[in-house]
Amino acid sequence: MSEVTTAEDPRAITRSIKQGNGHPAFNYYYRFVLDNQAEQDFNYNLFPVVLDRNAVPWSLGCLYILTQLEAETTPVMATYQSKADDLAAFKEWLDTQDNPDVLLFHFPKLKLRRPTYRYRGYLKKLIEARELSPTTAKRRMGAVVSFYQWLITNNYFHPEYPPWEETQYQLGFKTTEGREVLKKVVSTDVSIRVAKSEDPYAGTIQDGGKLRPLSGKEQVRILEATVAKGNTECYLIQLFILATGARIQTACTLRLRHFLNQNPEFSKSLTGDEKVYKLKAGPGTGIDTKNNKTGVLQVPCSLYELLRTYALSRRAEVRRSRFMAKQGDHSDPYLFLTQQGTPYYTSKAETLRFNPDFDRHHHKGGQPVRQFLKDHVIPYVRERHNKQFHYRIHDLRASFGMNITELLTAQVQSGAITLNKMRMIVKDLMWHESFATTDLYLNYRSQMDAIYEAVNGYGEQLQRWIDQANKGMAFDE
Template sequence: MSPIQKSLKTGQDRYHSNARRVIIGEYRPLENISSHSNPSNDERELTLTPYTDACYPDFPVLIQSNGEPWEIGNLYLTNKLERSPNYESRTFKGIADHLLDYLRFLEDEKLDYLHLPKNDRLKVTYRFRQRLLSLVISANLSASTASARINAIIKFYKEIASWGLIDKQKIDNIAFLPVKKHLRTTTSYGGERNLNIESHNLTIPATRKQHNSEIIKDGGSLRPLTIDQQQLMLHALLDSSREYQLMFYLALFTGARLQTVCTIRLKHLDGTVDSHGDLRLPVGFGTLVDTKHNKQITLIIPGWLVEDMRIYSRCQEAQKRRGRSFYGDTHENYLFLSKNGLPYYTSKKEILDRSNHKPQKTPKSVKLQDGAALRTHIKQIILPKIRSTHSNFQSFTFHDLRATFGMNLLESQIKLLGEHLATECIDYVQQRMGHTNKTTTIQYLNYKSRLNWKNRIQHEFEESLFKHINTSSKKGA
């Protein structure tokens, strides 16, 4: 990525500021960070107590352009950490990115975050909202990002006041005005209920994207691959290393999400197979295999794939990789590791184990993995190989393999049971996919017929009108 591309991606080019976010590989906080008033003056003092053994990987810290930490921003992040029952590095990075954008704005405008004069239009929060709106109008920022950003900043002001990090009277009902909204909504079961929502007067509306008939909303916007596309993908995958092949197979033939595929341990292969020769593997909370929202489901892994995974686990290369890893060559280790012994997706268990681990010497900083290697493999290896012979092949994501499994499973069930038993088919697919809401599963049933109908209608009206169109393609025919 070029410096210009990186600047555009991070938003640094929007402001004249060199403020940045840095990551502490293994953050060991003070046991207690509190703020109290000093009777002798109007300043607030920090009380620091000794270090604990707790360790939080990849914790973000905000640095001003002058190289000094941004005190209030970092104090906010550390206090938020104290109050969070579960630490997720990705969540804190997201919060820090919103704060970083605000810090760059403050430096660009040469304003303090407490610049809150009586005139609302001059208040720093109102001016930041106006800057976000101008970025949206100029197509340099999406409306959804702008909406999330202003909400994060308002939450920042609310919480630094309620936590006593700043005098509440300085910002309460000054930085923004609270607004109460009453909404009437329909539940997933068809009932109606009233919701009372606390909002603020600086909200930025984020319009909903128009529904795309070619995607399925299942933890993201997913596009199932057709059978032809699956064949091309699998053929291209033959040149990839064995662990990549097996991870792709797991997603395609079980519907497992990326974090689930990458956090399977060696010991999970020791389970017994069922009467069909398939391994029924419980995943989710309490199993060491991560799932979205810790949801407990059972993966059914085909017997042939289980055997291939077992063979791979015993190969010399897999053993070498385990030897370089945090868990060593044990059955507690991940099945899939990179050449340098890192997982493809850092599990919640490893984060916990590392926080409790007391090394004999200062450990090397370890970056949390989030599946980026698999995304890069698709973009840089799989897609170029396919497009060398099929130039119009559309992009796909690893998560699309989950939707592809869902479509394959539904079609096979309808073929087996018949369309008149669609309800039974939906129930089975819902169970295998781990959908909480049946409406998510029904999308798979509607997807194919809706797409076929759209293509047929488009073709019919284009065919009827094309004879009246003046186009170069007709002249060259």
Template sequence: MSTKLKNGQSRYQSQAKVVTIKKFQLLMLNKAVRCIDDAEFEKNSDAYLEFPIIMQGDGSPSVIFNLYLLKKLQQTVQYNCKTFASIANQLVDFQRFLEDEKLDCLQFHNIKQFNAAFRYRTRLIDQINAGLISASSARGRINAVVNFYRLLVAENLVDHQRYGMPFEDVYKYIMVDNEFGARRQLAIKSHDLAIHVPAKAHNSEAIVDGGELSPLFVKEQAIVLTALQKSSREYQLIFYLALFTGARLQTICTIRIKCLFNRESDSHGFIRLPVGAGTGIDTKFQKPMTLLIQNWLVQDLKIYIKSEQAQQRRQKSNYGDSDENYVFLTKLGTPFYTSKAEQQELTEKIKASDLFGSKLKLYEGEAVRSYLKMVLLPEIRLTEPQFQSFKFHDLRASFGMNLLESQLQHLPEGHNHLTAVEYVQARMGHSNISTTLQYLNYKSRLQWRSKIQHEYESSLMKYVMSSENLAGELS
């Protein structure tokens, strides 16, 4: 039986859990010995940091699920601890179910409704209906179970020829558009245990660009900038970079000091900063692009870099007070966002160490997002109580809207709107122009909706018996 805890998640009576080995490495026995204390081992593989192991409720390792994780590790070209942690956390839910129901995941039946995987699917759907888990979480868990069985079959770890499979493969066909707008049919391999997830209702007042974004109007941007005047300098500059360059948080927080010096501004007052693969500054999917930063902002960044506050933070950090360091660090000297390059450096350092207790600590902008939610928004609402919440990523959309409107206002004679859109596409690094086109009529669309809403509400309100109307009549 599952129980509902205060956090709303479904739990089982089983105590099965995932434990993490900080530095995992397979060893090979060199020679036969009488007892383990006399054994001699040699390293038989690379070291893998934060590797997950599934433990049964009785405290012993789960042989079959850990064998699956090891087999999957052998097939992995580039190990990612987060990916393996996600797989383990999905499979341990299945392990708990098996223990609660006293089922053997390797015992297959001719009637598929009797198989553990089918019964687990039924339990997941019950949990969805009870509000214990989301449909997307349930889909992820059943897909993890199916992938588990598929690998067992591929590695001949189960006799599926004799007993069959606990599920059947099916193919679904969808229509997709390429970057040029051409449509084609794509076959997707699925299975008959798949759990349907209702499509999320599209927010017609949002721009889909790495998530649903809501640009701030110029008046709202001014309110944010005013509130930022009370913030510490590093947060001011981080927000300025987002709003005036359109850079993502990952890019802003991985800019290195050395990248800003010895660069001349162009005739328009920008420095051109290469970012992405090979630059040490991260972008989404490491896509190479050029970030244009206004000269005034570059000068402010250089002044901050030379400040005593910034120097003190660098002295506490991994890179020390050097040009290799990030422009922005926390008070503790830790990065706001750990770059891909530093992740690799830290990983190799821990692997080379003889210590097995070192933990790989990575940062992904949590401090900035927390600052926005816990400090900046409350500060804004002291004077603007009705100010709507926004995400840091919305600043990127705000930049895109500002840039597009500016380009449209100064469009050379004889050029159509597509010229402005293509410029914005290049500045924001959109792979597909359809993403940039969402910005084109965003504000006019909102204004049109507001006008229509006001007109029809005005025409209907005279028939509505609201307390406000009644009070007017009585007076």
């Protein structure tokens, strides 16, 4: 798209990068090299730029990101930001070596002198020094492997000796429909292995990540803390997740229009006689979902009325006016906005729509909510209730799942519904693809009880052995 040039170039455009208070800005010059028609095909908000240690764009790194974006119809820039960060870490390491431009393409006969093996050794040292987590090191090495594959495929160079050694094998797994599938997997000897260790006492459920269902008391305490800190929006966002099982991107991309219906139609809840408002979410609704899945959120009648009251409040109106002042007349404003009038979470559709006046430097992905929990809610609960307390916003989804599971378990035990009916309801409410994930919630409480019962029983036996040793053994010579 462009190339670095000098200030004397008549087509030069100045780009200024701030260096912090008290330091002069760093300026460089670039020019476009595409014609007007081609240029229209490369318009991206939040395009991640790979910089070297002198804050100059690294041409090969930027080209690599750009060519991957070309194949995407709906790119998620946060994903490419991560790739750019990993490439920038590799470039930083290169720039600390002698002749970095030569080293990048230097693949001699001696394996350990090749940059791929040298970088792997560097990452391993960072892991041993506890300066880098194994998972981050694994991801960074994977990014470098992909980068070199791209360089070779696109004929940027042909290494004299292979950048790594490959091993191919078949990996078998079952799809969500239960079909057996074999997939060819290619592994390299520069990959960094991460040993998986499961803590049986962590109390987590694997549902799009390790989630920890909060106890009833913990749920009360975090909402109590949010009220005490006076953050109405974060209270309502957390309450919405606890009541519907929605993810943060769904709760934060609710639209004003969804709660302006004067005569909403309420239906019977799947879990009882309570009335709910069925809110469609997914592509075409303005509400984001994971993997663009389409579904229905069951919003309790009382919560819908509360959110409608908020939508019509003076507080929400002031925030929308600030949003409009920045964005102009917006036809579909968000329900929740920060005090400055910015979204808590930028919708996918809005991210993909190119805006030449776009002035933000990062994607809004719920950071204000997470920061509020970290700075205010967690310290509040630790100070008053539990010094070891911790949680993440996504844990509230698991908390909803367990709340529903325990409610329905009581109905199964009373004979009101069958166990199979219970599984179907939990699966539908949680939007699970597979019953395997649903069963993690159904088995969670009994599994944790069994673990602690086994540990406590063994602990009692162990204590008897210790007492026996104290009585029958001499420790003095």
